[in-house]
Amino acid sequence: MLERTKEHIKGVTTHSSGNHGQALAWAANMKGLKCNVITPKDTPEVKIRSITHYGADVTLCEPTPTSREETCKKVAEENNYDSVPSSDHYHIIAGQGTIALEFLEDVPQLNAILVSASKGGMASGVAIAAKALKPDIKIFIVEPDEKELEKCLRAAMRLWPDPPRFVDTIADGIRIQQLGNLTWPIILNLAEKEVLTANNDEIIKGMKFACERMKVLIEGAAGAAVAAAMSSRLQQIDDSLKHVGVVLCGGNVDIDNLPWYK
Numbered sequence: 001m002l003e004r005t006k007e008h009i010k011g012v013t014t015h016s017s018g019n020h021g022q023a024l025a026w027a028a029n030m031k032g033l034k035c036n037v038i039t040p041k042d043t044p045e046v047k048i049r050s051i052t053h054y055g056a057d058v059t060l061c062e063p064t065p066t067s068r069e070e071t072c073k074k075v076a077e078e079n080n081y082d083s084v085p086s087s088d089h090y091h092i093i094a095g096q097g098t099i100a101l102e103f104l105e106d107v108p109q110l111n112a113i114l115v116s117a118s119k120g121g122m123a124s125g126v127a128i129a130a131k132a133l134k135p136d137i138k139i140f141i142v143e144p145d146e147k148e149l150e151k152c153l154r155a156a157m158r159l160w161p162d163p164p165r166f167v168d169t170i171a172d173g174i175r176i177q178q179l180g181n182l183t184w185p186i187i188l189n190l191a192e193k194e195v196l197t198a199n200n201d202e203i204i205k206g207m208k209f210a211c212e213r214m215k216v217l218i219e220g221a222a223g224a225a226v227a228a229a230m231s232s233r234l235q236q237i238d239d240s241l242k243h244v245g246v247v248l249c250g251g252n253v254d255i256d257n258l259p260w261y262k
């Protein structure tokens with residue numbers, strides 16, 4: 001998969017509703033490779049436009065985790081493309097861990113990082129890198145309603161129902177309920193058992209705060225992290241936290257359909 005050289009790769013594919021699909025499209029374009037990104041048919045148009053802008057084809061699938069994976073497998077087999085996972089691969093996890101490296105280089109006094117999780121690739125990478133550099137730092141996962149990650153972490157068991165499903169949230173980048181098979185044990189071992197949950201109203205509040213105060217337009221997954229930082233629960237968990245980093249994990253927002261105008 002990711003280990004093969006360019007000469008042996010006919011193209012690449014992935015299933016993604018946002019950042020990873022755009023990143024793979026850009027990387028494939030830079031390397032002169034064909035690329036096909038599978039996205040749910042309810043993916044915001046702004047994300048699809050970005051993917052196609054980088055030269056990739058887009059295949060729409062039904063808005064379920066199972067359909068994403070099955071469609072990606074079909075495209076890979078039909079075109080002899082290599083599949084590049086969005087999260088559940090150690091190379092991808094390592095790459096996303098550079099977020100924490102850069103964060104701690106700029107703000108070495110951080111004593112906690114808040115990071116949103118879908119299948120958990122970014123959260124796993126951040127946790128591994130941050131803990132390696134600063135073992136006492138705390139990593140708090142941020143989730144949308146219905147993900148129920150805290151229950152799973154406290155039980156040290158994957159308690160999610162099968163088949164995998166999307167939760168009902170405006171943060172489409174983190175709506176997959178289950179963590180990945182590789183990311184789950186990493187987050188279980190390195191992240192705090194307390195998970196910060198944001199509902200749609202709180203996510204919108206976080207997005208609006210970033211827009212109004214920081215002059216940064218962020219997507220729902222990042223809005224959830226901002227909302228978590230603003231919540232009283234973080235202080236209830238640990239009121240000694242003074243330097244908290246928040247990962248703003250994307251700005252894929254349809255500016256013609258901002259959620260607070262609906």
